[in-house]
Amino acid sequence: MYADLREYLHLLEIKGKLHKIEVEVDKDWEIAAVCRNLFRKIPANDRPALMFQRVKGFAAPVVAGALGASRQVYALALGTEPEDILDKWVTAQDRLIEPTLLSTGPCQENRRMCDAVDLTALPVPIWTVEHDPGPFITSPYVCTKDPQTHVQNVGTYRVQVKGRNKAGLMAGRKQDGMVNIAKWEAMHQPAPIAIAIGSDPVIGAVSVSKIPYGVAEFSMAGGLRGAPVELVKCLTVPLEVPATAEIVIEGTISPGVRAKEGPFGEYTGYMGSWGNHTEIDVTCITHRNNYIYQAFISQMPPSESSLIRGIGREVPLFKHLKYDLGLPVKDLCYTESGGSGAILIISIAKQYPGQARQIASAAWGRINSLGKYTIVVDDDIDIHNSFAVQWALSFRVQPDRDIHIAGQMSALGLDPSVAPADVPQHDPSRLIGSRVFIDGTRKHDYPPLAVPPEEHMDFVKQNWGSYGF
Ligand SMILES: Cc1cc2nc3c(=O)[nH]c(=O)nc-3n(C[C@H](O)[C@H](O)[C@H](O)COP(=O)(O)O)c2cc1C
Ligand SMILES: [Mn+2]
Structure with missing residues (x-):
């Protein structure tokens, strides 16, 4: 459990997982290129978080990859080991801890109101140079609330810096935050909004996860840290x-107002189109003394975004299928190659014919839009090994019998195959697409595997040296 981002970064440093960059960098092109090279040049398990100590023209340092540069880093954020991430999350989902309210906190040490509000004073990087119209905040913990129940939601939806006190907010219409904003709009009232940046990393982990609407992310974060979040x-x-x-950036969203937002280099690896989206009128910015600016690395997968979103989707889905519905699911994953959204692979201990499709339907019912390719395999297949998955597809599938296309389903809004690039992001044609379910389980008795008997394999393994290796 970490008190704040600083304590956590200190631990990352001790563990050799924080790489400090001393040379001065330009936030308007250089940070993005260093982050992309981090993912290109360093193997997945070795990637450290980055701390840009000197940012040209700004006093504050920029941290990137601090939640999801690698699974090792993510595990440290949760205070666990990489192989225990799932368990840690599953337990937390059953043990929510309500936040506590303090009268004041360090996030309000410095307060800028009215004319002193200036978003452009924050070192917000430009991510896809030559295509993005300006800087985007990529790790906002966007707080909104349901005007009726007062339950607060926290979600990460990118924020485009448009001026000193204007910002664009692109929350998809199915996102909890947008559902809340729409409720205020229906009452013709401005929606209050608050954006926190940089904190105990578990708050980032819950902010990008798909927990059910009405379950407060701060209570889930309490469950993950084993102590209440202090607000x-x-x-x-x-x-x-x-x-x-x-x-902390505070502000309001005027009902019914939409303005041009984007385009933005997306998690699909392509530029997303511009669209008409909500706008924030910033009323106040507060920050700690010597604040640190935190960003999530997104764009082309694999990225920090695909890693943290993947876990944040897999865990609630696994819990739902296995524990809420009692289905025989062994493992599941949204592959990072599919931006942790397009491709869903589930392994099951099938109990009866047709169960694979039932489980795929349950997955589609729990999480909207995801799983354009949903593949269900038997539990002898390691779903994290693409060779094994392709082997199952090769010899356990008859395409005319086992591949089913479902049309007119909610699509991944940012999937560039849904509509041409000049169709704006808010256009309703981007909301509908099709999906494939592939039943990769065995449908009848199978012949024996063509491998030597176990005892012969063991004998040779034990005497490996005698064969001259
Ligand atoms: C780096 C990053 C950026 C994201 N940007 C957006 C975004 O701009 N709009 C959006 O709707 N979702 C975005 N997401 C996905 C949401 O954070 C995610 O779906 C989360 O579950 C939303 O919270 P909610 O379920 O409470 O709505 C982003 C995720 C990450 C990791
Ligand atoms: Mn939510």
């Missing part, structure tokens, strides 16, 4: 934010 009241809006956040 403080915002200064200008009726919302609460983590007391130790590095930066």
